[in-house]
Amino acid sequence: MPVSGEAAEAAPGDAAVLHSLDGGVSWITLNRPEVMNAVTPDGRERIIALLAEASADPAVRAVVLTATGRGFCAGADLRSARAPDRERVPGDVARTIRLGAQRLIAAVLDCEKPVIAAVNGTAAGIGAHLAFACDLVLAADTAKFVEVFVRRGLVPDGGGAYLLPRLVGPQRAKELMFFGDALGAADAERLGLVNRTVPGGELAALAEEWAARLAAGPTRALALTKQLVNASLDDDRAAAFAAEAAAQEINMTTRDANEGVASFVERRPPEYRGH
Known part of the structure; x- marks a missing residue:
């Protein structure tokens, strides 16, 4: 899985999201393992831009979204949130969600190339929704998916209440969102949230294989x-x-x-x- 070395590059001052193009496959790799790849606003914008570039670039035939370290994505990095420069007024929160988490998920759903999620570890909050928005989901057997919002007294964002009922039905979606329990990769596959679960050491090879098949397709x-x-x-x-x-x-x-x-x-x- 080309996530480092000469094949990978990052925008100046931003190594939080690595990118490489290999054999017609655009590899987008979250790279903040010290915080379980929690997404910052800058990281979010880079992912959105890379997905837009993949849509427009004829050389890109498929996309793989993955991460380094032991986590896929722990959600939004709340510690990186910028302090407001004025008192919050009605409409501010809705605007933030619309321009932030929802744009990220829409970028995956609207990408004109097939997107594979290679989930190497825990995917929580918006991180789980980032995976569920992908066209195909591969997961290491140690991966977990967590609708963490209820644990913080929050309403799910990033399209979760749109995606989950369509993937598992409303009753299962409510169970996951009401309790916020961690869902193991095997159970996620059983529910239809994951296409394949494999040992962690086999995830990269399977992602490369599926991406290569897509890249060779129409x-x-x-x-x-x-x-x-x-x-x-x-x-x-x-x-x-x-x-x-x-x-x-x-x-x-x-x-x-x-x-x-x-x-x-x-x-x-x-x-x-x-x-």
């Missing part, structure tokens, strides 16, 4: 499929069918769609180029 078709699936639970049948037809229309203009059909007719493996 990128635009995957992007359109992601849009359809993400919108499916919000649309009625007529809207979903209309969106599906529109996606088919768009996709059939791509080189990869024509290559896929041609390779089937010619009985050979397809060679997708991402456009």
Whole structure:
């Protein structure tokens, strides 16, 4: 898993989020292990920017979001919160959430490339939602997911009350959010929050394998499929069918769609180029 060394680089003055591009895969690595990779405002903005770049860059065919150390992400770093320069007024909190945690989760959901979460350790609060927003979730068997908000007397943010009911149903979502108990990786897989659970030493290899398969796939078709699936639970049948037809229309203009059909007719493996 390329998270350090010559393949990785960080923006000047910001080593909290590492980035590398390897074989068409954009690796985004949270790198504050001393605080379980709690996300600062600057780190959040860097992740959002990297996901936007991945969408726009034809060289990027897939994204992996992971972390260093023993934790995936302990949530927002409340210690780094900037003191307000004036007395708080109604609307300030809602604006902060809208421009902060919600933008981060939306950046994952809206990324035009498939995003894999490789969860190496505890994912709590917004860290759990960051993983759940990804298209595919791989987890080390020691990983845990914690809806920590209730322990602090807080309402879940970062789209948690939107994501969890769609993944596990409202009753399970309420159980997780009402009690804030840690959910082990095996139980998370059983509930459908995790695609695969593996020993920690195998997580990097599996993430690389899945990312490589995605990077070799028909990128635009995957992007359109992601849009359809993400919108499916919000649309009625007529809207979903209309969106599906529109996606088919768009996709059939791509080189990869024509290559896929041609390779089937010619009985050979397809060679997708991402456009």
